[in-house]
Amino acid sequence: MQKLQGIPVSPGIAIGEAMVMDNEGFRIPRRFVARDAVDEELDRLAKAIAAASAEIASHRDAIAQELGEKYAAIFDAHLQMLQDARLRSELEEMIRHRHYSPEYAVSRTLRHYSQVFQRLDSAHLAERAADIFDIEKRLLRHLLGHRREGIAHLTSPVLVLAHNLTPSETANLDRHFVLGFVTEIGGPSSHTAIVAEALEIPAIVGTGPFLADVSGGELVIIDGDKGFVILQPDEETLAHYRHKVEANLSAAVLLEALRDLPATTADGVQISLYGNIEFPYEVTHCVNRGAEGIGLYRTEFLYLGSEIEPTEEVHYQAYSQVLQAMGDKPVIIRTFDLGADKVPHLPQPEDERNPCLGLRSIRLALRHLPMFRTQLRAILRASVLGNLQIMFPLITTLLELRQAKMVLADVMEDLDEHGIDFNRDLPIGMMVEVPAAVIMIDRFVEEVDFLSIGTNDLIQYTLAVDRSNKDVVGLYNPADPAVLRLIAMAIDAAKKKPVPITMCGQMSGNPNYTMLLLGLGLRQFSVAPAALPEIKNICRRVTLADCKEVTNRVATMENARDITNYLREELKRRVPGFGNA
Numbered sequence: 001m002q003k004l005q006g007i008p009v010s011p012g013i014a015i016g017e018a019m020v021m022d023n024e025g026f027r028i029p030r031r032f033v034a035r036d037a038v039d040e041e042l043d044r045l046a047k048a049i050a051a052a053s054a055e056i057a058s059h060r061d062a063i064a065q066e067l068g069e070k071y072a073a074i075f076d077a078h079l080q081m082l083q084d085a086r087l088r089s090e091l092e093e094m095i096r097h098r099h100y101s102p103e104y105a106v107s108r109t110l111r112h113y114s115q116v117f118q119r120l121d122s123a124h125l126a127e128r129a130a131d132i133f134d135i136e137k138r139l140l141r142h143l144l145g146h147r148r149e150g151i152a153h154l155t156s157p158v159l160v161l162a163h164n165l166t167p168s169e170t171a172n173l174d175r176h177f178v179l180g181f182v183t184e185i186g187g188p189s190s191h192t193a194i195v196a197e198a199l200e201i202p203a204i205v206g207t208g209p210f211l212a213d214v215s216g217g218e219l220v221i222i223d224g225d226k227g228f229v230i231l232q233p234d235e236e237t238l239a240h241y242r243h244k245v246e247a248n249l250s251a252a253v254l255l256e257a258l259r260d261l262p263a264t265t266a267d268g269v270q271i272s273l274y275g276n277i278e279f280p281y282e283v284t285h286c287v288n289r290g291a292e293g294i295g296l297y298r299t300e301f302l303y304l305g306s307e308i309e310p311t312e313e314v315h316y317q318a319y320s321q322v323l324q325a326m327g328d329k330p331v332i333i334r335t336f337d338l339g340a341d342k343v344p345h346l347p348q349p350e351d352e353r354n355p356c357l358g359l360r361s362i363r364l365a366l367r368h369l370p371m372f373r374t375q376l377r378a379i380l381r382a383s384v385l386g387n388l389q390i391m392f393p394l395i396t397t398l399l400e401l402r403q404a405k406m407v408l409a410d411v412m413e414d415l416d417e418h419g420i421d422f423n424r425d426l427p428i429g430m431m432v433e434v435p436a437a438v439i440m441i442d443r444f445v446e447e448v449d450f451l452s453i454g455t456n457d458l459i460q461y462t463l464a465v466d467r468s469n470k471d472v473v474g475l476y477n478p479a480d481p482a483v484l485r486l487i488a489m490a491i492d493a494a495k496k497k498p499v500p501i502t503m504c505g506q507m508s509g510n511p512n513y514t515m516l517l518l519g520l521g522l523r524q525f526s527v528a529p530a531a532l533p534e535i536k537n538i539c540r541r542v543t544l545a546d547c548k549e550v551t552n553r554v555a556t557m558e559n560a561r562d563i564t565n566y567l568r569e570e571l572k573r574r575v576p577g578f579g580n581a
């Protein structure tokens with residue numbers, strides 16, 4: 001048994017067979033081969049080495065001709081490594097005596113070699129690790145050949161274990177068969193994590209390297225509550241987790257009873273709870289858990305889930321589905337927030353070194369006007385079907401907001417000219433997720449109908465921490481006093497105007513912050529559907545007086561760690577039995 005710690009990003013327990021994906025997103029087959037297949041497998045290895053060598057030799061010759069022998073030497077080094085007798089005999093030994101599959105033997109051996117290079121204290125040698133990695137990939141490509149398959153065609157339930165999953169790969173996961181996933185890289189608020197919540201499957205990111213230790217078909221447990229991945233669990237651990245699955249089911253049933261009760265605090269303050277969605281099907285999850293509206297529809301997943309840009313009709317159908325399911329309840333449709341880690345099949349800006357600071361979100365929309373206008377037309381057409389509100393993401397300057405509104409007004413005019421019906425009084429809001437927007441919030445409130453705080457990005461930009469990078473995860477903290485001050489400023493400005501303000505970042509669905517946010521004056525939360533019952537449970541069990549006390553105390557603290565510890569303790573103290581409904 002082996003237990004790894006990662007960052008839990010979607011709760012729950014999953015127990016099942018592993019499906020291992022290599023770095024390029026292809027399945028790595030099982031670890032073992034049948035005893036009588038050993039000769040065949042050795043032959044497969046020999047052929048793969050020969051094919052990979054021929055490929056490298058031909059690249060070598062092409063480069064020698066174009067750039068000269070000096071540059072071709074890089075390939076000579078690769079060829080030498082690939083044909084090294086020691087490597088060959090190690091691989092053969094693993095297949096012949098341990099009955100490892102050639103793919104597994106290649107991965108394991110070459111990863112071990114590359115770790116040796118990485119451990120040596122030399123930048124130059126560490127770079128050689130990349131060469132070894134390259135050889136591993138090349139050999140695997142030849143070994144897997146036409147058997148390379150993505151994760152799109154599954155036929156039985158699996159736990160996906162991968163180096164990385166992009167938001168589009170996650171968006172395409174088959175939700176009927178994927179029971180949970182783990183990635184070696186990724187941070188707590190990455191969009192991959194957000195999709196896991198949408199799929200309502202346990203997920204863990206940022207475990208660090210472990211794929212070399214696991215093989216397809218092995219039994220794995222994902223503990224999405226604590227962030228543990230357990231490989232080849234023993235009987236006792238398995239029994240413990242099976243029991244937990246049962247207990248979670250009972251807790252969920254208890255929380256379900258809250259569905260039709262209001263989210264009113266114990267002293268009678270009305271709180272509104274909305275749901276965040278990425279896909280139209282999630283609207284059912286929201287309705288089933290008593291959401292009072294959709295506070296954030298991340299429409300960019302329409303682009304990420306498809307090979308081609310969605311047409312106006314595709315947009316329209318998706319929005320209609322959501323609006324019809326929600327009846328007269330508000331539905332906030334956010335215009336596409338592409339870029340950074342959410343990259344569709346658009347031409348990529350060359351050499352984008354800081355994608356989070358680059359052409360993303362509303363900036364991208366304002367540069368790709370035909371694409372933006374297509375979406376706006378669909379949103380406007382759908383606006384007559386229900387209580388639709390539109391929201392622009394990542395607004396940083398007033399000029400940007402005005403430009404976005406101008407494009408919207410222009411599309412409205414266009415629809416008018418063609419006699420197409422839409423809601424002229426459609427409420428227009430903006431996300432507050434850049435510190436600059438908070439600093440100028442008194443001006444912004446004059447020009448919008450509502451605000452929504454996107455803490456995922458607000459934290460990233462305030463603390464200068466990439467939200468999807470596991471190496472700086474310790475620095476990414478919603479409880480940082482600087483972040484809390486910005487949140488307080490936004491809420492205060494919204495109240496003063498007044499315009500409605502929601503929070504739709506992950507922070508609003510984290511029970512540790514509910515009391516603090518209520519104390520800061522937040523009255524509207526938009527959270528992943530699965531988090532709705534728990535947040536409602538807390539709202540109903542605390543008084544505003546309690547919450548204000550908590551907020552005042554937090555205001556005296558200077559660092560995120562103290563605040564986090566304090567909030568955790570307060571939640572336990574003021575909501576005894578928290579988690580048991």
Ligand code: PEP
Binds near residue numbers: 298433504505506
């Ligand atoms: C946010 O930044 O908090 C947010 C809700 O938007 P996204 O996570 O899609 O960037």
Ligand code: MG
Binds near residue numbers: 433456457
């Ligand atoms: Mg955001």
